[in-house]
Amino acid sequence: MNKEAGKSYTVKEATLKLMQYCAYRDRSQKEVEDKLLEMRMIPAAREEIIIKLMQEDFLNEERFARSFVRGKFRIKKWGRYKIKQELKARDISSPIIKLAMTEINEADYKTTLYSLTEKKIPLIKETNPFKKKKKLHDFLSSKGYESFLIIEVIEDVIS
Structure with missing residues (x-):
């Protein structure tokens, strides 16, 4: 069980926590939303935090997708099909997937x-x-x- 499961956060605390979460490595919007749900944030607060993260460039779907493609190809040696499927599972849009796939030479x-x-x-x-x-x-x-x-x-x- 998560040690923070019972903790409640203010929007400011949650935003700071999510900034650290996104700064550690690129995250997809779905991962951030899941984290906010785990933190039991209300929908209005979740939306506000996500907008703030995007404005301050902590959350960027294209950057996430590009680094995901590079990492899975170079480190795990995955092929295009598997990478695309994983990006789709993370709710990344088709145009961004197409753009990210250009990372593979x-x-x-x-x-x-x-x-x-x-x-x-x-x-x-x-x-x-x-x-x-x-x-x-x-x-x-x-x-x-x-x-x-x-x-x-x-x-x-x-x-």
Whole structure:
């Protein structure tokens, strides 16, 4: 249980707390709204705080989406499909998602896909070449890469 669950906040206290929350790392508006709900703030106060956070640039959906895309691609090696799905789950609008996806360089994307493929191949113990390709395809697909690219890379690496 959250140690602050029973605490009530003034708008000023909640705003300061949320400024710290947003300053720690970029947050989506949905994360901030969830935090405000957790703090049991009334709707009018939630709206006021969110507006204040946006005005003072603590909350910026585009900046959040761009850093999310960069982080998930560079660190977790996620593909475009999985990243888009996660952004949609965080209620990020389609135009912002489209803008954020430009953070992925096409050459880096293919290099990462090749790298993941080459690292995974020796870990697959399957001897049947068709089953091996299927397992590799399933793995890369679960990382969010597009099927047509996966097939292209598998044929290139295994053939």
